[in-house]
Every structure is written in C-alpha cells, then in structure tokens.
Amino acid sequence: MNEKTSTIRSKAKALLSLHSWSGIVLGMLLYAVIFTGTVAVVADEIGEWSNSNYPQKLLIKTNVNETVNRLAENTPQEYLDEISVYENDRQQLVYFFHTHKQNPSGDMDEFGIQYKINANGETISQQEGFGSDLFEQEDTYALSRFLVSIHTELHIPSPWGLILTGILGLAMLIASVSGFMMHRHLFTDMFAIRKQRDGKSLKRDSHTVAGTWSIPFAILLAFTGSFFSFSASFGLPAMGIVAFGGDQEALMYTLVGEQQNKSEVPMDSSNVNLMLSDAVKRQSSIPSFVSISHFGTESASLLAFFMPNEGKVGFEQLVYNATNGDFIEHKPLVGTVPSAGSVILSLIYPIHFGTFAGLFSKIIWVALGIAACYVTITGLQLYAHRNEKANSSRWFSRMCVWGFWGLPLCSLSSAFGFFISGSLGLNQSFWTPLTFVIAAAIISILTLAIKNISLLKKVLLVGSGLFCLLLPILRFTSSGVSWLQALQHNMVAMMFIEFILLACSALCFYSLYRTLQVKNNADITESPSLSSQEVV
Amino acid sequence: MNHLIMTLPFILFSLIIILLLAYTDPRRRQIFNKADIKGNTKFTMRPFTRKILAWSLLLPIIPLIIMANYAGILMYSGALTVVGWFVSELPSSII
Amino acid sequence: MNASYMQFLKNRRFWLSGPATLLVSLFTMFAMAVWFPPGVGKVNNIMMPLVMLPLIWALLFFYTYLTADMRKAQWLLVILFTINSIILAYQFWG
Numbered sequence: 001m002n003e004k005t006s007t008i009r010s011k012a013k014a015l016l017s018l019h020s021w022s023g024i025v026l027g028m029l030l031y032a033v034i035f036t037g038t039v040a041v042v043a044d045e046i047g048e049w050s051n052s053n054y055p056q057k058l059l060i061k062t063n064v065n066e067t068v069n070r071l072a073e074n075t076p077q078e079y080l081d082e083i084s085v086y087e088n089d090r091q092q093l094v095y096f097f098h099t100h101k102q103n104p105s106g107d108m109d110e111f112g113i114q115y116k117i118n119a120n121g122e123t124i125s126q127q128e129g130f131g132s133d134l135f136e137q138e139d140t141y142a143l144s145r146f147l148v149s150i151h152t153e154l155h156i157p158s159p160w161g162l163i164l165t166g167i168l169g170l171a172m173l174i175a176s177v178s179g180f181m182m183h184r185h186l187f188t189d190m191f192a193i194r195k196q197r198d199g200k201s202l203k204r205d206s207h208t209v210a211g212t213w214s215i216p217f218a219i220l221l222a223f224t225g226s227f228f229s230f231s232a233s234f235g236l237p238a239m240g241i242v243a244f245g246g247d248q249e250a251l252m253y254t255l256v257g258e259q260q261n262k263s264e265v266p267m268d269s270s271n272v273n274l275m276l277s278d279a280v281k282r283q284s285s286i287p288s289f290v291s292i293s294h295f296g297t298e299s300a301s302l303l304a305f306f307m308p309n310e311g312k313v314g315f316e317q318l319v320y321n322a323t324n325g326d327f328i329e330h331k332p333l334v335g336t337v338p339s340a341g342s343v344i345l346s347l348i349y350p351i352h353f354g355t356f357a358g359l360f361s362k363i364i365w366v367a368l369g370i371a372a373c374y375v376t377i378t379g380l381q382l383y384a385h386r387n388e389k390a391n392s393s394r395w396f397s398r399m400c401v402w403g404f405w406g407l408p409l410c411s412l413s414s415a416f417g418f419f420i421s422g423s424l425g426l427n428q429s430f431w432t433p434l435t436f437v438i439a440a441a442i443i444s445i446l447t448l449a450i451k452n453i454s455l456l457k458k459v460l461l462v463g464s465g466l467f468c469l470l471l472p473i474l475r476f477t478s479s480g481v482s483w484l485q486a487l488q489h490n491m492v493a494m495m496f497i498e499f500i501l502l503a504c505s506a507l508c509f510y511s512l513y514r515t516l517q518v519k520n521n522a523d524i525t526e527s528p529s530l531s532s533q534e535v536v
Numbered sequence: 537m538n539h540l541i542m543t544l545p546f547i548l549f550s551l552i553i554i555l556l557l558a559y560t561d562p563r564r565r566q567i568f569n570k571a572d573i574k575g576n577t578k579f580t581m582r583p584f585t586r587k588i589l590a591w592s593l594l595l596p597i598i599p600l601i602i603m604a605n606y607a608g609i610l611m612y613s614g615a616l617t618v619v620g621w622f623v624s625e626l627p628s629s630i631i
Numbered sequence: 632m633n634a635s636y637m638q639f640l641k642n643r644r645f646w647l648s649g650p651a652t653l654l655v656s657l658f659t660m661f662a663m664a665v666w667f668p669p670g671v672g673k674v675n676n677i678m679m680p681l682v683m684l685p686l687i688w689a690l691l692f693f694y695t696y697l698t699a700d701m702r703k704a705q706w707l708l709v710i711l712f713t714i715n716s717i718i719l720a721y722q723f724w725g
Contacts, residue, residue: 007699011697014696014697015697169685170685170688170689173685173689174689174692174693177689177693188562188563190561190620190624191558191564191623192563192567192624193567193624193625194567206625210621213617213618214617216613216617217613217614217617222685223685227682227685230681230684235681235684236677236681238661239664239677242661242664242719243676243677254673254677255674255677257672257674308607310539311603311605311606311608312606313606313607313610332672334674334678335670335671335672335673335674336673337672338672339670339672339673339674340675340679341672341674341675341677341679342674342678344678344679344682345682348682350610351610356607357540360611364614365614368614368617371617371618371621
C-alpha cells in the first residue's frame with residue numbers, strides 16, 4: 001500500500017514538474033498563439049470591418065462568364081490551367097489565372113496573372129507572380145492576414161515558424177493532459193475557487209478551475225493545431241517523398257482528387273453563370289470561391305466552394321462538367337471519393353477554426369479562446385507569485401505584464417497602423433506589421449523604465465482601453481461609413497467588431513477602476529500592501 | 537438560421553443545470569461558509585441527484601443528432617465548457 | 632548554478648522522452664505512409680499518418696516519462712524504430 005502511494009505521489013510530482021516546466025518555458029509564446037488564435041476566429045469579420053465593407057455577392061450579381069472569357073482571350077495559354085475567382089473586401093472580384101509550379105522556396109505554389117475587376121466589370125489592376133507573393137502584398141487583407149500569421153507561425157519565415165507553433169501545440173497538449181492526470185479531485189473542485197484574505201480569488205484555484213473546464217477543447221485545439229503546423233511545414237512534403245518517391249505534384253493531384261495529365265483538346269466551355277446559379281440554388285448560399293480548371297478544353301471543370309450549410313460542419317465542394325454545365329458531384333476535401341481521411345479532415349477544420357456556423361459558433365470559440373488565455377495567464381502568474389520575493393526585481397512578473405497586456409495593445413496598434421497608412425495612401429501591407437513592432441518597442445521600453453509593476457499594468461490597461469475606444473472612430477474617419485449606413489446595409493460583421501472593441505474598452509476601464517479602488521482601500525486601512533502585489 | 541436557433545434552448549438548459557450544480561456544490565458551500573459569506577444553506581442535494589444532473593448535461597446530444605444538427609453538437613459542447621467556467625467564476629453574491 | 636540547468640542532459644529519461652521519442656514518432660509516421668491502406672479515396676495513407684503524429688508522440692512521451700521501468704521503455708522504442716526503419720528501407724531500396 002505504501003509503495004503504491006509513493007508511486008502515485010512520485011508520478012504526481014513528475015507530472016507537476018512536467019506541467020510547470022513546459023508552462024514556464026513555453027507559456028508566453030503559447031499565450032501569443034492562443035490570443036492571436038482567438039482573434040483569428042473572427043479574421044473574416046476583421047477583414048470586413050477594417051475595410052468598412054460587407055459582402056456584395058458579386059459572384060452572382062456580375063457577369064462572371066463574360067469576364068472569364070474576355071480575360072482568357074488576353075491571358076497566356078499556360079495560365080488557363082486553373083482560374084480562381086473570389087470576392088475581396090474592396091467590392092472587387094479577383095480572377096487569378098494560374099498554373100502550378102514550385103516557388104523559389106521549394107514549395108508547390110500557383111503562378112500566373114491576377115486581375116481585379118470591379119462591380120461594373122472594369123479591370124482595376126493586373127499583376128503577375130506567385131500566388132503566395134500576390135497574397136502577401138494584398139492590402140485588403142493586410143490586418144487580418146497579419147494577425148492570423150502571428151497565430152499560425154508567429155510571423156517567422158516558413159518552415160521554422162510552423163514548426164515552432166507545432167511544438168507549442170504539443171506543449172499545450174502535454175500541459176492539458178498532465179494537468180488532467182495530476183489533479184486528483186478534478187470533479188469535486190470544479191466549482192470551487194477559494195478566496196484570499198483580501199477577497200481576491202486564490203490564483204491556484206483560478207488556474208485549476210479554468211483549466212479543468214477547458215481541458216476537452218484545449219486537447220482538441222492543441223491536437224488539431226499541431227496537425228496543421230506539422231503537415232504544412234514538413235508532414236505533407238515528407239508524405240510526398242515516402243509515398244510518391246518525391247513527386248510533390250503527384251501528391252498534390254492525389255489529394256485534390258484529380259488525374260494528373262488531362263486532355264488539352266480545345267472545346268468551348270459552358271456558361272459559367274448558369275453553373276454558378278445552379279450551385280447557389282443547391283446550397284442556398286453564395287460560394288466562398290470558384291475554381292475553373294482546364295478552361296476551354298474537353299476536360300474543363302468548375303468547382304464551387306461553400307462554407308458549411310445549415311446544421312452541417314463540413315465544407316462543400318460542388319463540381320460541374322464545364323463542357324456541358326452538368327452537375328457532377330459533391331467532392332470530398334481530399335481524394336476522389338469520401339474516405340476515412342476526408343471525413344477526419346472535414347472534422348478537424350470546424351473543431352479548430354470554429355467558423356462553421358457563422359457568428360454563433362465564432363462567439364463560442366472566442367469564449368473558449370479567452371478561457372485558454374486565462375489558464376495560461378493565471379498559470380504563469382502563479383509561478384511568479386510563488387517564486388519571487390517582494391523586494392527582488394521580479395523580472396518574471398514584469399515579463400508577464402509585458403506579454404499579457406502588451407500583446408493585445410500591439411495588435412490594436414497594428415490596426416491603427418492599417419487605418420492611418422491607408423488614409424495616407426501608403427503600403428498597408430508594410431505599415432501594419434511595422435506599427436506592431438513600433439508599439440512592441442515602446443511597450444518594452446516602458447516595461448524596463450517603469451519600476452512599479454502594477455503601475456505598468458495600469459498604463460497598458462489605459463492604452464488598450466483608449467485604443468479600443470478610438471479604433472471605431474478611426475475606422476469611421478478613414479472610410480466615412482457610419483453606423484447608420486451599417487444598419488441600413490445589414491453590416492453585421494462590422495458592427496460585431498465595433499461592439500467587441502467598445503466592450504473591451506469598457507472592460508479595461510472597469511478593471512482599472514477596480515485596481516484603483518483596491519489601492520485606495522489599502523491606503524486607507526494602512527495595512528501591508530503585499531496583497532496588492534499578489535493581485536498583479 | 538433555424539439550426540442555430542434550435543441549439544440555443546439546449547445551451548440555456550445547460551446553463552440552468554450548471555447553475556444548480558454550482559449552487560449545491562458542497563466544496564463551494566464549504567469555501568463560502570469559511571469566509572463567512574451568507575447563503576441559503578437550506579437547499580441541498582444528495583450526491584446521487586447531483587450525479588444524475590451532471591450526466592443529464594449529455595442528454596441534449598440525442599435530440600441534436602436526431603435533428604441532424606451536427607453544428608449544434610459542436611456548439612453545445614463548446615458552450616458547455618464556457619458556461620461551466622463562467623458560472624464557477626461568478627461571485628458568491630450571485631451563486 | 633549554470634551547471635544544474637544543464638544537468639537534465641545527463642538524465643537518461645530526458646533522452647528517452649525527448650529526442651528518442653521524437654525520432655521514433657517521426658519514423659512511425661513516415662512508415663505508416665507505406666503500409667496504411669490508401670482506401671477508396673486513395674488518401675488514407677497520407678492523411679492518417681499526419682493526423683496520428685501528435686497522438687503517437689503524446690502516447691510515447693507520456694509512457695516514457697511516467698514509466699518506472701526505463702529498460703522496457705527503451706526496448707519498446709528500439710523495436711518500434713527497427714520495424715519502421717525496415718519498412719522505410721524496403722520502400723526506398725527494396
């Protein structure tokens with residue numbers, strides 16, 4: 001009996017050590033991924049908000065068929081391999097005529113000419129290059145893309161950024177599982193948060209309770225996140241080497257579920273508008289994008305990609321025979337026919353992204369993200385509180401405040417940079433990340449300069465509160481789109497982001513008010529203010 | 537929109553169950569009693585009843601499957617964990 | 632003080648749960664692409680190894696980290712490594 005108890009105890013000790021060390025070493029980076037992940041859930045809404053836009057349904061309201069044929073006549077033959085069409089957030093349709101080849105980094109990429117056509121069918125711009133480069137330079141998505149790239153690869157060049165986020169995902173996985181394994185009274189303690197003498201919650205219990213409730217989704221999100229990171233960085237290319245002897249193109253065609261060498265015999269393609277309207281009727285919604293393959297040949301096909309339909313969680317891909325306009329099938333995400341692999345992949349996306357049911361699911365996923373952020377914050381603060389003496393430099397607590405409150409402020413600053421650079425006619429793709437870096441530098445200097453950590457936190461809180469309040473105003477002055485217009489045109493996404501910003505601003509100022517109240521009470525009663533240090 | 541609206545009643549159901557579970561949680565009561573926080577100690581629940589209540593949180597998944605509202609299942613599961621944490625963080629004055 | 636931070640490098644369990652587990656997990660994933668049946672969609676042998684990688688790694692990691700019998704864990708890793716290396720060698724040179 002004693003031996004068993006000591007084995008259990010040593011295992012619990014080992015798990016605690018694992019949990020603590022993985023948390024301490026990787027916690028701050030993990031927080032960056034989780035926070036930006038929470039923001040990334042509403043990346044599409046941020047895209048619409050930052051451009052003061054709402055979907056124009058251009059894919060059905062404009063003559064896509066006429067435009068495709070007109071542009072195809074003036075585009076080199078090799079780029080007619082595939083034509084991607086989608087609506088951007090500046091009320092334009094983007095037509096990307098491209099082929100597939102390896103880019104200078106060695107990854108399979110798209111290469112061709114990208115046209116931007118406005119609602120009247122006029123060509124606004126024309127650019128040639130690799131798809132990845134063209135997307136990088138796209139100002140429309142400068143803000144949303146930047147915030148998402150921090151989440152997916154901490155804005156570090158591929159593949160190292162992806163490998164790092166993959167490792168962080170595994171760290172989150174072991175932290176969740178070890179947390180679950182070592183907490184012996186998980187279910188009895190689920191609702192119990194003990195209080196300190198000053199009325200504030202005990203840090204350890206805050207961490208445990210939030211962690212307990214978050215465990216199922218923490219494990220799922222960490223698992224699916226690592227999958228994305230590792231597959232993109234080395235997993236897929238490795239599969240290409242092992243299963244296809246290094247032929248990455250063959251791998252791509254197998255995954256896409258298409259034959260590699262199709263007939264190039266010329267044949268007129270059917271009317272794209274008719275195929276699109278049929279797809280829209282079948283799904284009762286507008287496609288996110290359309291892809292026309294081998295246009296003008298006898299193997300021409302059209303694929304319309306839809307977000308999940310009512311009650312479903314998986315994406316829909318409707319495929320048409322583009323020579324006669326006939327509907328062929330609902331294509332699985334990978335492969336030619338539904339398989340275990342395609343079913344699992346079609347579940348991984350909604351579980352991780354949370355975008356399968358519009359704002360409804362996004363709100364829940366944002367809440368999950370906030371809970372996970374809270375677990376990370378309280379965990380690191382717990383270590384700081386236990387291991388730092390009141391008189392020391394407390395560099396760990398300082399780093400916590402710098403990271404936890406600095407990152408949101410830097411993200412808000414990048415939004416500032418987006419709007420201001422847009423108003424001045426500067427390159428938004430360049431200035432959005434740069435404003436983030438400038439804000440980070442200023443916050444770092446403040447972190448080193450302000451001796452009192454709670455004062456530092458107050459400064460960052462005030463900054464965040466102010467920025468959240470000013471951003472809707474800045475958006476309005478740079479675009480001229482008012483709330484009245486937003487209500488008229490049912491601009492749900494834009495109003496949602498504005499509401500969140502104002503709510504966050506209110507929260508920041510309320511939190512500041514509470515912190516000042518605690519300090520005032522401490523001053524009045526003249527009791528030792530160690531409790532206020534614990535509060536930080 | 538229909539499927540989303542259909543999920544909301546189940547989430548509200550889980551909120552009520554979790555509020556009940558939190559209110560009757562012995563550990564939570566113990567902590568509040570220790571801190572001399574006044575509360576209604578008359579309403580108690582046997583551990584068996586609490587276990588039944590906890591398991592009942594899984595019940596909504598059955599009608600959601602029958603209605604083929606798979607999005608609803610995912611959203612319900614997510615909302616469940618969020619509601620649980622939120623209720624636990626409520627101050628003693630509320631629950 | 633610096634020396635104690637590097638102490639973990641001398642720890643046998645570190646090598647077992649760290650680099651060894653990582654290597655064996657990767658080899659298991661690569662080898663799975665060879666033997667896993669492609670299925671009707673012809674993609675299962677690509678998708679399943681990719682999805683299983685975090686799971687395989689986590690299982691091996693927790694086992695090697697918590698087990699009292701390190702020799703058994705060591706042998707398990709050696710056997711897994713050998714089998715998967717043979718499968719991969721056969722794929723590339725067989």
